[in-house]
Amino acid sequence: MNRYTALAPLLLIVSTLLMLMGCATPYDIGAADRQITPEETARNIAAVQKRMVAWGGVIATAKNLKDKTELEVVGYPLDTNNRPDNDAKPIGRFFVIESGYLETADYAPGRLITVVGTVAETRAGTVGEAKYVYPVVTVNKLHLWSRYNGGRSEPSFHFGVGVGISR
Numbered sequence: 001m002n003r004y005t006a007l008a009p010l011l012l013i014v015s016t017l018l019m020l021m022g023c024a025t026p027y028d029i030g031a032a033d034r035q036i037t038p039e040e041t042a043r044n045i046a047a048v049q050k051r052m053v054a055w056g057g058v059i060a061t062a063k064n065l066k067d068k069t070e071l072e073v074v075g076y077p078l079d080t081n082n083r084p085d086n087d088a089k090p091i092g093r094f095f096v097i098e099s100g101y102l103e104t105a106d107y108a109p110g111r112l113i114t115v116v117g118t119v120a121e122t123r124a125g126t127v128g129e130a131k132y133v134y135p136v137v138t139v140n141k142l143h144l145w146s147r148y149n150g151g152r153s154e155p156s157f158h159f160g161v162g163v164g165i166s167r
Contacts, residue, residue, distance in 0.1 A: 027082040027143050029054035032116045034082070038075045038092030041135040045122045053137060055094060056084030056114035062104040069102040070095055072134070073113065083145055084112050094135045095123060098142060112145040 032054035041048050057075040075091045076084040096115050107113070117137040125132050 026080065027114055029078075029082050029114070029116050029141075032140075034078055036119075038094040038135050041094075041119055042092060042122055042133040045119070045135070048119050049121070051119050052116065052140070053119055054078060054082060054114065054116050055137065056082070056112065057090075057094075058084065058086055059107060059109050059111045059113060060093070061109060062102070062107045064101060064104060068100065069098045069104070069107070071098070071102075071107060071113070073115075078114065082114050084114060086112065092135075093127065093132065094137060096137050096139060096142070098139045102142075106144060111147070114143045114145070115139055116141040 030052075032052045034054040036048050036051060036053050038055060041053075055073070055075050056078050057073040059071050060074050061072040063070045072093060073096055074093055076086050077088050077091055079085045096113070096117070097120070115137055117139045120136045120138050123134045123136055125134050
């Protein structure tokens with residue numbers, strides 16, 4: 001038996017562990033209801049007010065106020081990792097209210113978030129010149145997704161032979 005044959009089991013174990021470390025772990029939304037959408041909330045606030053929801057989307061605007069931060073979010077369905085699937089059809093806009101200060105350079109337009117929070121109310125507003133009804137969610141948990149890999153949880157290394165091109 002040569003020394004390479006003796007190393008094979010060790011290499012197999014190490015490579016398996018490295019692959020497992022790269023696997024995605026879903027963001028924990030606890031007991032929040034991910035079936036309630038911003039659109040249906042805007043149509044019937046009484047049915048869902050004070051319910052715990054898990055919504056995600058792309059930040060459209062971020063604004064720091066005196067004692068809170070307000071994010072306007074274009075909602076998208078959550079994928080199996082509870083990350084917004086911004087390749088899907090939008091499910092309505094909503095406001096996220098976080099008590100205290102969030103750095104708007106981090107929570108900037110275009111960033112993906114997932115929020116677990118309580119449906120507080122609806123608020124009349126506009127999108128462009130169109131009238132719009134926004135559900136408002138107060139934050140229990142807020143997750144800002146990474147800018148890297150489009151925010152997707154993917155392994156940071158890959159096996160392969162040949163040339164790789166990334167955009």
